[in-house]
Amino acid sequence: MNKIDTLANHQNDALFVLIKSLTKSEKRQFNLYVGRLGGNIDAKFFSLFKFLEKLKTYDEKVIIKSGIVSKQQLSNLKAHLYKQILISLRLNPAHKNIRIQIREQLDFATVLYQKGLYKQSLKLLDKAKHLALENEEKNIAYEIVELEKVIETQYITRSLSNRADTLSMQAKTLSQQNVVASKLSNLSLQLYSHLLQNGYVKNNEELEFVNAYFYSKIPEYHFEELGFREKLWLYKSHLWFSFLTQDFLHSYKYANKWVDLFKEDKKHISQHPVFYLKGKNYLLEALFFVKKIDTFKQVLHSFEEEIEQNIIPLNTNTELLIFQYLYANKLHLHFLQGSFSEGEYLVEIINEKIKKYKNRLDNHYIVMLYYKIACLYFGMGKNEICISYLQKIIKSKNLSSAEDLQCFARVLNLIAHYECGLDYDLERQFLDTYKFLLKMENLQEVQKVFLNSIRDLSDVFPHEIKNEFKKIYKKLKKFENHPYEKRAFLYLDILSWLESKIKNKPIALIIKEKINKDIKK
Incomplete structure (x- = not known):
């Protein structure tokens, strides 16, 4: 085991x-x-x-x-x-977060009501309702109004002459808002579930399905009437939709809106720290995909400052998420900059924290970190260490939801074996990788072309190898901006590796040259 x-x-x-x-x-x-x-x-x-x-x-x-x-x-x-x-x-x-406090007040009011102390109960309910509305806890607010209605209809309190009308209007408004929020949260959850189970869209048929589903399920709304939570679910829905369709500029747009929503009223950061942390992570992820290096560095720096200044409340849940998101994105920064060696210090920290949180960390996230560490060592040219981390993923049995990760771990494993000159093992590695990929229903063209090309290298004479790499590069380059095939390059920068073989330069140097070229544009 x-x-x-x-x-x-x-x-x-x-x-x-x-x-x-x-x-x-x-x-x-x-x-x-x-x-x-x-x-x-x-x-x-x-x-x-x-x-x-x-x-x-x-x-x-x-x-x-x-x-x-x-x-x-x-x-x-x-x-x-x-x-x-x-x-x-x-x-x-x-x-004692705000939701527990409101629930507690509602419980106390219920006890007073059951004792026949109706006015005391209503007074407590009114305070709890205002607290709920101030903090966008509209489901609890609706429960409170419904209990107020029960008390008012059963007992003559003579508290206000227009009490019935007021409560009826409040109940109607809250009910409508809760319906919109529920529809948006349902849409967000279904899209997120689809993303986890199926990954990015892979063809026109899947794109049409996702488009039809999104636009048929998004409810009618007036933006100016939306509160914090409705906007949050709206932005989440758009974010998952943009990730599914690989529209990463829109992912950046809606992740940014998500984070800005918390900055408009910072009390929401302390009340909903998990949502805030996830928003920050998706913003960084979108920036990583669109390669906005300067903005990525700024957002990551502000994230670290918020952690150091305790702006994000620390508990056992947020502590775990901060570890996951902070260190994954620290690794991403080194990938973007090509500064692989400078990032090696992170490996020991990450492994120590995996050990610390082992009982609470999801297996999927552990292997995600292992894959990123493997990529770091690959970028450094330390291929044997890279292989050791990839083996942790390949040998894992509990990764049914991480097919893409398993796929690219095997492809990178194949490349790392080639780089190590382990020719005696290369044919077996190729066969194992090919067998695994054949089981996948969504084998990409990029993967097919690359695997067949790598296998053919074994029959090429040394003096012809550079020309073969050029041919492979030319075949794969046309997929770089393909709407469905480009996702392959999100997991593994195959093109930069091929350029490094063609130009006989380290992959880190190739990435840095690309960055400098983009800056000059």
Whole structure:
């Protein structure tokens, strides 16, 4: 079993993952919380907590052997412990976000209503409603209005003469806004799901399907009536649509709108830090695709400043996302600049953080980082290290959603073997790669041309090799701006590698020369 598959097993138990995600302060609070429960300090669930806290790898046999709980009782005890940890976390001030605060007020108002204290309940509901509306929590606001209507229709409070009309209008407005938001969020989710499952559009038929789906599902709206969350879902929908259709300039446009939405009212950054982080990442990704190096550097620099200045709230969730997005884009900057050697220091940091977050990191993201590291070493000319990272991806069994990544890892693996002069292994590598690609239903023309060309190199005399590279380059160059084939070059800069072979220069130097050429234009 390889390292990535082992990591997957560590993640299987929800309780174990939850305990391992707790910070020192959260563990301390849980100890205090259990202490306040009186006699429960010696309860079995607390003993299980302390045992799992020290355990490095989840193993039910080890737990049962400890004598804390029998095999028959383990499932129920785990469920009870899980619930108690969640209650403790909910009481933690660090987790008191605005939605929890509003929900809490709604719960209190419901209790007062059930006790027959109607005016007190309505007063609390009114405060909660204003807080919800101020913070764009319109679903909760609608729930509050509906409860207000229940109280007003069942009991004569005489609070306001036009109360019924006011509540009816509020309910109608909120309902309409929630319908628009729901339709936009549904569209965004479906497009994102399609992108994950199918990748970019690959032909006219797929393009027509995505176009038809997008324009038939986007709801009618008046932009000036949209609030923060409606605009956010609108920009997300356009972003996924532009990624699917490989219109990366529009990806940049809508990712930028997404981030600017938070800058218009910075309280949203602290309230929705995950959405903000994702927006920043997609903005950087779009800039990477359109190769706007100066803007990329500016956005990355501002991102680092925001992290250092704690503008983005830090919790176990945002900490993980910051690692993923910051270091992936730091690597991207070195790819854009051709400064591969200068980026090698990142590898040790990334590997340490993968080890630190192993129980919470998605396998797909781990192998994405491995692929980027492999590309870094390939750019440095350290092909054997490059191959070692690619093998981590190729041997992984849990990557059904990462077919493109598996494909290009194999293609790069083939090139790296060629560069190393491992001729004895090249034919086997070629056959393995070709077999894998044949299983893919969406094998690209770029991949077919490149693989056949690389295989033919084995029969070429040394003095003819440069001319063969020129022929391959000419065949592939015509796909560089092809609407469906260009995606191949997003994963692997094959053209720069071919130029490096033709001109007998390091690939890093070729990329830097291209940058200087673009600057002079």
